[in-house]
Amino acid sequence: MSRSHSVATKDTGRAGRQRLKSTNIKKIDCVCLHFAQWTVSFSKRAFYLHLLLWLLLLVASLFTLMQGSVAISFGDFWLLCQGAGQSAHQLLVWDIRWPRLLAGVLTGVALAAAGTLLQQITQNRLSSPEVLGVNEGATFLLLLGLLLSPLNILGPWWLAPLGAVLVGIILAFLAGGIGGRGYQILLVGVALAYFTRALNDLVISRATAQHASAVHSWTLGNLANSDYTELMPASLLLMLCLVSAFGVAWHLRLFMFTEPHVQSLGVNARQVQFMALALALVMAGLGVGIGGPISFVAIAAPILISRWLPPHVLGLGNSCLLGGILVIVADTLGRIVLAPNEIPVGVVTSLLGGPFLLWVLLQEKEVKR
Amino acid sequence: MxxxxxxxxxxxxxxxxxxxxxxxxxxxxxxxxxxxxxxxNLLLLVFLMNGVLIVASMLVGAGYISLQDSLSYLRSLAIAPASIQPAEQLPATVSVVMETIRWPRTLAAILAGGSLGLAGALMQRITRNPIAEPGLLGINAGAALGVVAAIVFFAAEAGFPYMVGALIGALAGNMVIVFASHRVQAPISPLRLVLVGIAVNATGQGLTAMLLLTKQTVFDQFRFWILGSLAGIELDRVLAVLPFTIIGIVVALLLVRPLAALQLGDASATALGHQPNRTRLALSLVIALLAGSAVALTGPIAFLGLLAPFLARMLVRESTQGLLLMAFGLGSALLLAMDILGRWIMQPFEMPVGSMLVAVGAPLLIWLVRSKRLQPMVPGGRRS
Structure with a gap:
């Protein structure tokens, strides 16, 4: 039923072989399953990594639930899981930390998925929602909702994906297309991000003084005020997007070759690109809508995952898991390090993400286009 | 005679x-x-424009002082400073506002704007990158981090300790950029250098936000400073920063010849008897001095170092000296004009001048990235 098979070396073109050489995977680790006329290939490494990441997510979640300004011992936590335990602890874990954990995981998953798709479409490891200004666009519409609402609350969550898509359209228009333009699209995105951030600052400076501080802390990326009412509809839409993203990812793997190659394999490249872009934008927006603009998760998760996987594997599921782990770990770190003060998760990720980006930039060879 | x-x-x-x-x-x-x-001639014209803008800046404000009052205050100063007592004819608030709010603010705009413009021009020359700029490349973020660290850890309160913090932070940011842009094996393209800048910016801003969040009082005080704003500047701070700016300008002008030689490439500069690495080191110090002094005054302001040298290059073609002076003059003019506009467009609120500059600068960056202008300044004409 299954046999090892060197799919990657046989079917890839020159570009694929070069990428194979550059990774330090000695052995081809494909497992091919044959059913009648269909053949499905899996990467063993990807599968093991997947299991490992689920385990890590579980450990990180337990850590998040138990640690904080009030630490809960393992015995107490076991009691809580059975529905017993102190009422204060029950309140703390189930009403405060649990929604926060959920929001963190969902945000991380959404952002990492968006980052993976964007990096694959543009074939550039540095394109991600925060570099391209998509996160800022989502934030902008939410803030605009705040300015226009009579109650001075942030706009409803669905404004965020709308803003993300809007910025995506402007970006594609200004950069003259989305795929294969090297650093030009990134720089246009950077400028767009600056511009939108200035608009955000403008909206904040018009907000009343007592709101300004809270809103500012939200724009840094903050999970502190997560609750179920916002989470449910957003997470439903996110699940829908994720399922479609896995469908698109199947064809998207081929974008490691040039576009003519993709076309000749019988895939409508434009259509796949467009679908993936739309999904990436909506998911980035959802991430911002759920947890606020948390930077560098979307860029770091796919890059880290790609170091452990063979180049023909997109690793969308792995990236999503890692994104969730990164966000909740960063959030927990932010709560613990300077307790009782809380550092917003976005601050922690940008602190750690800056050096990471620098490392990626300096070790990467110049892209020739 | x-x-x-x-x-x-x-x-x-x-x-x-x-x-x-x-x-x-x-x-x-x-x-x-x-x-x-x-x-x-053009340079003198720009300085005259600065003079006009200074007067305009003294006249316009977001507050409740009418144009007439400020005008008559200025006239009383100009005609007979000693004989006429302004306090007799005008409300006392007018002279207070003029002397403690608008005058320091105008002076700060001239100094900080000019410094940032000059620093941008120098950076573009030494990185050979037409979109290099202290704000985009994270030098301002480093300086801001230095200032906030000086306040939080050493309880700095005056202009001079701010300045020291800003200088150290700006130097640290600049070192990363110089290191990244002059690795021997793989020269970095102009566009990627900006991404290095994003990394430096993110780290600096993250640390700054963390320090500010631990001290709520400091955060309240610096909420607007961190966006880049000229509001609430005191004359003491301006005067404390002034010597540093002057030193920066003088040293930059003394280094004009090595800088011009650097434009020809390292090999030619060495053949002409200059030492490119030493020149770059000295100029990095100057850039840190200029950007640091600007940030100590106004907070991190982005895009001014991009706009001013860009306009200056359109006006001055050959002379390096002229380019630097023009970048200084245009930098102050731009910052002052944007500040006046920011005070005026949404009265009684004020728009932070940093946001105003981004609104103008970001479209320019997009245009620059899309145009072919980016190519010629790159050694070897690398397409990116």
Whole structure:
């Protein structure tokens, strides 16, 4: 039923072989399953990594639930899981930390998925929602909702994906297309991000003084005020997007070759690109809508995952898991390090993400286009 | 003596009063009218524009003082400073506002704007990158981090300790950029250098936000400073920063010749008897000094270092000296103009001048990235 098979070396073109050489995977680790006329290939490494990441997510979640300004011992936590335990602890874990954990995981998953798709479409490891200004666009519409609402609350969550898509359209228009333009699209995105951030600052400076501080802390990326009412509809839409993203990812793997190659394999490249872009934008927006603009998760998760996987594997599921782990770990770190003060998760990720980006930039060879 | 004679002669030959003032100004600055390079005239024009903007800045404000009052205050100063007591005719608030709010603010705009413009021009020359800029490349973020660290850890309260913090932070940011842009094996393209800047920016801003969040009082005090704003600047702070700015400008002008040689490439510069690495090191210090002094005054302001040298390059083509001076003049003019606009467009609120500049600068960056202008300044004409 299954046999090892060197799919990657046989079917890839020159570009694929070069990428194979550059990774330090000695052995081809494909497992091919044959059913009648269909053949499905899996990467063993990807599968093991997947299991490992689920385990890590579980450990990180337990850590998040138990640690904080009030630490809960393992015995107490076991009691809580059975529905017993102190009422204060029950309140703390189930009403405060649990929604926060959920929001963190969902945000991380959404952002990492968006980052993976964007990096694959543009074939550039540095394109991600925060570099391209998509996160800022989502934030902008939410803030605009705040300015226009009579109650001075942030706009409803669905404004965020709308803003993300809007910025995506402007970006594609200004950069003259989305795929294969090297650093030009990134720089246009950077400028767009600056511009939108200035608009955000403008909206904040018009907000009343007592709101300004809270809103500012939200724009840094903050999970502190997560609750179920916002989470449910957003997470439903996110699940829908994720399922479609896995469908698109199947064809998207081929974008490691040039576009003519993709076309000749019988895939409508434009259509796949467009679908993936739309999904990436909506998911980035959802991430911002759920947890606020948390930077560098979307860029770091796919890059880290790609170091452990063979180049023909997109690793969308792995990236999503890692994104969730990164966000909740960063959030927990932010709560613990300077307790009782809380550092917003976005601050922690940008602190750690800056050096990471620098490392990626300096070790990467110049892209020739 | 000879200068006076030359002034007299030109006063006789020229008829227009405006032109006469212009010539006197030129002669006093020691620039002879026989110098036919066109940038001198343009430069003087820019400085005159700065003068006009200073007056405008004294007249316009977001507060409740009418234009008439401020105008008559200025007139009383100009006509007879000693004999007329402004307090007798005008409400006391007018002179207070003028002397403690608008004047320091105007002065700060001139200093910080000019410093950032000059720093941008220098950076673009030494990185050979037309979109290099202290704000985009994270030097301002480093300086801001230095200032906040000085406040939080050493309880710094005056201009001088701010300045030291800003200088150290700006130097740290600049070192990363210089390191990244001059690795021997793989020279970095202009566009990627900006991404390095994003990394530096993110780290600096993250640390700054963390420090500010631990001290709520400091955060309240610096909420607007961190966006880049000229509001609430005191004269002491301006005067504390002034010497550093002047040193920066003077050293930059002394290094004009090595800088011009650097433009030809390292090999040619060495052949001409300069030491490219030393020049770059010295200029990095100057950039840190200029950017640091600007940030200590106004907070991190982005895009000014991009806009001013860009406009200056359109006006001055050959002369490096002219380019630097022009970048300084245009930087102050731009910051001052944007500040006046920011005070005026949404009264009684004020728009932070940093946001105003981004609104103008970001479209320019997009245009620059899309245009072919980015290519010629890159050694070897690398397409990116």
């Amino acid at each position: 000879s200068t006076e004679k030359a002034v007299d002669r030109s006063l006789m030959t020229q008829r227009s009063a405006f032109w006469r003032c212009f010539l006197v100004f030129k002669q006093l600055l020691g620039l002879s009218s026989r110098d036919h390079s066109s940038w001198v």
